[in-house]
Amino acid sequence: MVVFEKPKSLTNAEFHYCPGCTHGIIHRLVAEAIDTLGIEGITIGVAPVGCAVMAYNYFACDMVEAAHGRAPAMATGIKRSLPDNIVFTYQGDGDLASIGMAETVHAATRNENITVIFVNNAIYGMTGGQMAPTSLPGQVTQTSPYGRDVTVAGYPVKVAELLSSLDGPEFIARVAVNNVKNVRTAKATIQKAFENQINKQGFSLVEVISSCPTNWGMTPENALRWVDEKMIPYYPLGVFKDKSAAKEEC
Amino acid sequence: MSDKVLMKGNEAIAEAAIRAGCRHYFGYPITPQTEVAAYMAKRMPKIGGVFLQAESEIAAINMVYGVAGTGRRVMTSSSSPGVSLKQEGISYIAGSDLPCLIVNVQRGGPGLGGIQPSQSDYFQATKGGGHGDYHLIVLAPSSVQEMADMTSKAFDLADKYRMPAMLLADGTIGQMMEPVKLAEPVEHPFVEKEWAVTGTKMQREHHIVNSLYLVPEQLEKKNFERYERYKKVEENEVIYESFMMDDAEYCVVAFGIAARVSKNAVVAARKEGIKVGLIRPVTLWPFPKKVLSETAEKVKGFLSVELSMGQMIEDVKLATSCRRPVGLCRRSGGMIPSPDEVLEAIKNMQRGEE
Amino acid sequence: MTTQILIAGFGGQGILFAGKFLANKGLVEGKQLSWLPSYGPEMRGGTANCSVVLSDEPIGSPIVTKPDVLIVMNLPSLDKYEDAVVPGGKIFVDSTLIERKVRRRDVDAYYIPATQLAQQNGIPTLANMILLGKVMRESDFTPYEGIEEAVRTVVSAKHADLFDVNLKALELGHSFE
Numbered sequence: 001m002v003v004f005e006k007p008k009s010l011t012n013a014e015f016h017y018c019p020g021c022t023h024g025i026i027h028r029l030v031a032e033a034i035d036t037l038g039i040e041g042i043t044i045g046v047a048p049v050g051c052a053v054m055a056y057n058y059f060a061c062d063m064v065e066a067a068h069g070r071a072p073a074m075a076t077g078i079k080r081s082l083p084d085n086i087v088f089t090y091q092g093d094g095d096l097a098s099i100g101m102a103e104t105v106h107a108a109t110r111n112e113n114i115t116v117i118f119v120n121n122a123i124y125g126m127t128g129g130q131m132a133p134t135s136l137p138g139q140v141t142q143t144s145p146y147g148r149d150v151t152v153a154g155y156p157v158k159v160a161e162l163l164s165s166l167d168g169p170e171f172i173a174r175v176a177v178n179n180v181k182n183v184r185t186a187k188a189t190i191q192k193a194f195e196n197q198i199n200k201q202g203f204s205l206v207e208v209i210s211s212c213p214t215n216w217g218m219t220p221e222n223a224l225r226w227v228d229e230k231m232i233p234y235y236p237l238g239v240f241k242d243k244s245a246a247k248e249e250c
Numbered sequence: 251m252s253d254k255v256l257m258k259g260n261e262a263i264a265e266a267a268i269r270a271g272c273r274h275y276f277g278y279p280i281t282p283q284t285e286v287a288a289y290m291a292k293r294m295p296k297i298g299g300v301f302l303q304a305e306s307e308i309a310a311i312n313m314v315y316g317v318a319g320t321g322r323r324v325m326t327s328s329s330s331p332g333v334s335l336k337q338e339g340i341s342y343i344a345g346s347d348l349p350c351l352i353v354n355v356q357r358g359g360p361g362l363g364g365i366q367p368s369q370s371d372y373f374q375a376t377k378g379g380g381h382g383d384y385h386l387i388v389l390a391p392s393s394v395q396e397m398a399d400m401t402s403k404a405f406d407l408a409d410k411y412r413m414p415a416m417l418l419a420d421g422t423i424g425q426m427m428e429p430v431k432l433a434e435p436v437e438h439p440f441v442e443k444e445w446a447v448t449g450t451k452m453q454r455e456h457h458i459v460n461s462l463y464l465v466p467e468q469l470e471k472k473n474f475e476r477y478e479r480y481k482k483v484e485e486n487e488v489i490y491e492s493f494m495m496d497d498a499e500y501c502v503v504a505f506g507i508a509a510r511v512s513k514n515a516v517v518a519a520r521k522e523g524i525k526v527g528l529i530r531p532v533t534l535w536p537f538p539k540k541v542l543s544e545t546a547e548k549v550k551g552f553l554s555v556e557l558s559m560g561q562m563i564e565d566v567k568l569a570t571s572c573r574r575p576v577g578l579c580r581r582s583g584g585m586i587p588s589p590d591e592v593l594e595a596i597k598n599m600q601r602g603e604e
Numbered sequence: 605m606t607t608q609i610l611i612a613g614f615g616g617q618g619i620l621f622a623g624k625f626l627a628n629k630g631l632v633e634g635k636q637l638s639w640l641p642s643y644g645p646e647m648r649g650g651t652a653n654c655s656v657v658l659s660d661e662p663i664g665s666p667i668v669t670k671p672d673v674l675i676v677m678n679l680p681s682l683d684k685y686e687d688a689v690v691p692g693g694k695i696f697v698d699s700t701l702i703e704r705k706v707r708r709r710d711v712d713a714y715y716i717p718a719t720q721l722a723q724q725n726g727i728p729t730l731a732n733m734i735l736l737g738k739v740m741r742e743s744d745f746t747p748y749e750g751i752e753e754a755v756r757t758v759v760s761a762k763h764a765d766l767f768d769v770n771l772k773a774l775e776l777g778h779s780f781e
Binding site: 011040041042043044046053054056057059060061062063064065066067070073074075076077078079080081082085102103105106 | 274276300302304305306308309310312313314315316317318319320322324338339342346447448449450451452453456457458459460461462
């Protein structure tokens with residue numbers, strides 16, 4: 001009896017992610033949602049520039065590789081061309097909240113019927129640990145060696161809060177994957193973000209608080225603890241916007 | 251002439267694109283090409299097509315990138331500053347071997363420049379523009395009729411060679427009206443491209459649209475393959491117009507609106523007994539190297555007429571291996587040379603020779 | 605035969621519309637033609653001009669630098685373009701708006717109080733078409749016959765109610781002595 005297996009919508013390619021990085025978990029949750037909903041054959045994924053740049057090798061569905069920050073624009077093109085397919089982007093914090101902020105906000109405000117998986121680990125991983133738009137105040141990175149000075153670098157961008165202030169988007173939530181309970185919530189939330197698209201409800205973004213032990217300079221275990229102690233207090237978890245649920249309540 | 255309609259060049263592009271089967275347009279407002287977007291905004295919703303005003307030129311070209319990946323005809327249009335913003339996306343599209351159409355109705359630059367006609371994006375269009383080893387097919391219409399015809403041609407060539415094509419027009423051709431005979435709409439029943447991302451339907455390996463090759467040997471191989479295709483384009487797709495060249499002793503080289511002005515000057519010069527003709531490159535890439543090289547054996551000199559500080563002149567010199575003097579008649583910043591100015595330059599060329 | 609026509613005045617005087625009428629008239633006649641507007645911010649109240657070329661042969665430059673026919677509806681346009689007209693060419697002046705006379709002796713000058721005529725006849729926005737009526741009477745680049753079809757195209761279905769008044773304006777200019 002099989003009790004645990006690789007989701008079918010992941011390929012057999014080996015992840016390149018660092019030990020202790022939670023991208024692997026998030027990939028798995030996305031793949032599980034695709035499997036559960038039986039949509040692999042109609043799904044097209046958009047990979048970002050960042051640590052997940054090679055996500056196109058890991059997901060078994062059709063994949064495209066966007067320019068840095070442009071995944072929501074590219075996804076818009078794909079979805080407008082193939083409205084009956086399922087289109088998701090998988091983006092990091094630099095990609096989505098810095099260089100691609102305009103594309104993010106406008107895809108959201110158009111309520112573009114796509115699913116956005118936003119991995120926030122408060123750092124630029126692929127380039128070796130620079131300050132991200134979501135790096136915490138005081139956080140030491142390669143480009144904030146004395147800690148993020150908010151008088152110089154400004155404050156972190158709270159993407160879920162920011163986007164939920166718009167009238168457009170359908171669903172905005174923030175989850176984490178640093179413990180079993182949070183992973184379970186994350187799984188259900190990601191699945192909902194895909195279901196929304198199937199139901200043509202519109203733009204659904206799940207911000208996933210992730211850890212980067214390598215660039216945070218921590219053991220994987222300490223990194224997960226840091227998520228609890230530092231990240232989640234700054235980036236509270238929960239559903240920030242759910243238009244359909246709000247309608248039902250009325 | 252009932253089969254002809256009066257249209258602006260910009261409108262002709264839009265209508266011709268629709269008739270060529272394009273159902274996806276993404277753009278951002280900028281003078282002097284906004285009529286393309288306005289036309290698309292009106293028509294696309296009525297024919298089941300997509301018009302979307304993007305949040306930026308950058309977003310627009312990346313939406314184009316997305317549709318191109320699905321294998322469907324797609325276009326964007328802009329003018330010079332906007333086309334600069336699109337260069338990143340164009341490089342990705344070229345690097346992913348996808349077809350699409352980019353229209354540049356040029357205005358004076360650099361920077362915000364002006365809004366009057368220009369040809370000063372020649373380098374950008376023909377030499378790359380974005381980063382990396384790639385080319386665009388670049389078509390330079392010089393009439394409203396050609397705005398329509400070249401739009402359709404550009405889609406065909408882009409599809410044939412799986413590469414982006416650019417229509418390099420200018421504010422004059424975009425804004426002017428001339429009678430135009432539009433092609434019958436071609437039915438393009440969607441044929442699934444073997445490389446497109448459309449969903450695996452669980453019946454094939456996944457397709458990946460991608461320009462990332464971290465192993466340099468792989469990237470080099472990709473680039474060599476791409477340049478093999480470019481070679482075929484250079485061999486098969488050169489278009490130019492030859493005007494009064496049969497007995498010409500001097501050759502004016504000009505494209506787009508500059509060629510229209512130059513024709514007047516050539517006719518005037520002929521009346522004064524100067525044996526001069528005009529070669530008008532219609533494809534700027536591939537550039538009509540061969541005919542210019544052959545012409546260098548017959549004429550005493552060339553004159554490049556451009557709405558720029560002198561960009562195409564470099565290709566004229568290269569094509570002719572500098573075997574004959576190449577003069578330059580130029581206006582910049584949105585100015586257009588008058589036929590008299592070109593005539594004077596032709597006379598100067600003749601005097602310099604004699 | 606090739607006729608180069610330049611129409612110039614203020615934005616809002618119907619300069620481009622007048623050019624469109626001539627272009628459509630050329631189309632009706634089966635002529636080669638081009639119509640080129642000035643474009644940009646000056647269209648909103650600044651100076652506007654419009655180049656129209658009508659020819660029996662393919663047209664080279666669509667930019668009229670040496671008009672055979674110059675139609676001016678404000679003084680700055682007359683000042684700017686008077687010297688550009690070819691010797692033997694024609695200049696049509698809206699004499700309600702331009703007080704001075706044409707200085708050139710080698711061109712034919714026509715003075716039509718078009719704006720005044722337009723106001724007196726209850727068609728205050730159609731001085732441009734009154735001028736064109738006169739232009740067509742004094743020139744031979746396109747026959748007066750066939751104006752209905754050209755007007756019908758240029759006023760478009762949306763403004764079909766303007767068909768009659770445009771014809772009226774043309775007729776006023778055409779019969780102006």
